[in-house]
Amino acid sequence: MTETFYVTTPIYYVNGAPHIGHAYTSIAADVVARWKRLQGRDVFFLTGTDEHGQKVEKAAQDAGLEPQAFTDRIAAEFEAMAATCGISNDDFIRTTEPRHKAACAALWSKLVESGDIYLGHYEGWYAVRDEAFYAEDELATNVHGVRVAPTGAPVEWVREPSYFFRLSAWQDRLLAFYEAHPDFIAPHAQHREVLSFVRGGLNDLSVSRTSFRWGVEVPGDPDHVMYVWLDALTNYITAAGYPDESAERWRFWPANLHMVGKDIIRFHAVYWPAFLMAAGLPVTHRVSANGWWTVEGEKMSKSIGNVIEPAALIAEFGLDPVRFFFLREMPYGNDGDFSRKALISRLNIDLANDLGNLAQRSLSMIARNCGGRLPSMPGAPAHADQAILDHARDLVTLVGTAIDRQAFHEALEEVWRVIRAGNGYIDHQAPWALKKIDETRMGEVLRVLAEVIRIVATVLQPFMPESMGRMLDQLGVQPDARSLAVLALPMADGTLLPPPHGIFPRFVAEAVC
């Protein structure tokens, strides 16, 4: 039986339109999903939208719509974003779907049965304007003698009934879990922050609200709706069929990887494993947090007005260059900066000059000097032939281990070392000179290059599916021969190749007036 692999994006909160932060996380998860498929794994890749909560209720009101109509609209935008970004998700889950509400209710009942949910009271200083509770020591008294939050909003003492999750009881078991699974939280800095947070002690978590209605109703107590994070996190098991553990998709649980933004690491690394353990379910293997994108060195925000929409970006530069840029430019565990200059530089130098041109110069020589047929491999490979072939073949392992650590930029850097070596190889071997003195050797050199490009294009498919598909087309590699396993087999000598066409045109900036 084929080994399964279950990878998720976060479900995106529908209180605003998709931006490059959402697109980035989805593309990163997509690369993992596509890589695992290339490895031959049985992959389930999930994305979707988180549609409940007071903020959504309010955003709907502001838009003059019923919450469901509002979320239908925004959810459609996120589905469109997935399509625009070439996301290969196997399902798209919305938390307003009946299957999800059923899963939430089932999980809730399970947690009640296990004694991990109890009814109590939530009370504290609440600022209506901020929709947030504040601790006593955060408050100040203003000139009118009114108690106010740090934001200046007046607060009032609120006491409402609430269900609680007995999170405090899970501290030791969580710490034991982290110890037993040192790779559960990535990157390392996030791991430490979570650990320090849990070591600092955990309070029971309020998991229901009575102050608004837009949520999943608590079973047996319709005055309450579930806390949005309990609702939201459950999506990962809903899509696997929960509570039906005989469901066809249940074989994918536990998930292998939740890709998330660094702002929601805690929910995934603390609450989620606690909920799962309390429900007697196995815990996801790994939660990996990515950083933020700044734009031209500045924080991306609506007020600055520098929010970048993925669709516009892709329309201008093309999908694959944008995917490549995101994954190459964001160093694992850090924030990344988005700038037009950097994007154009990556497109022209890395894609057009290095990779595109390597393929074009190699393939056009085969087209013109070998009758467009793939020449034979060297009978006795020269040292230089063997060196670059070995280097290229190592990519399968190097890229694979980097992707397993979500170190996408390292994976790409490894591939580019081979591409640069390819350009060095062709220059040193100078097949255009060999043409006049040793046509057999010229053919061998071109075949080595074809082999290297084939490996490069194969391992880059998850990053740039469409353009690498075209590159493999030009190498005469059949669509069913593009997995990592097939790389072990040589291409067929004499294969007739289609005429080569440039894959990555240079981006020429419009003339500045």
Next chain:
RNA sequence: GGCGGCGUAGCUCAGCGGUAGAGCAGGAGAAUCAUAAUCUCUUGGUCGGCGGUUCAAAUCCGUCCGCCGCUACCA
């Protein structure tokens, strides 16, 4: 306040105990198959400051300076 991260060539970063590295940018040369793309060589750093440990420190320890993150709900 507590916990943690970062500070290395103009820029983005790797190295984390043993004669300072990569990519990009800059300079010189070569080549001409190719999307005027490529290749080779090269300029450039007292590795934030100061002290300590060590035969030897970007690399370990202390301290100071400067950024940044987390400290219960925006990817």
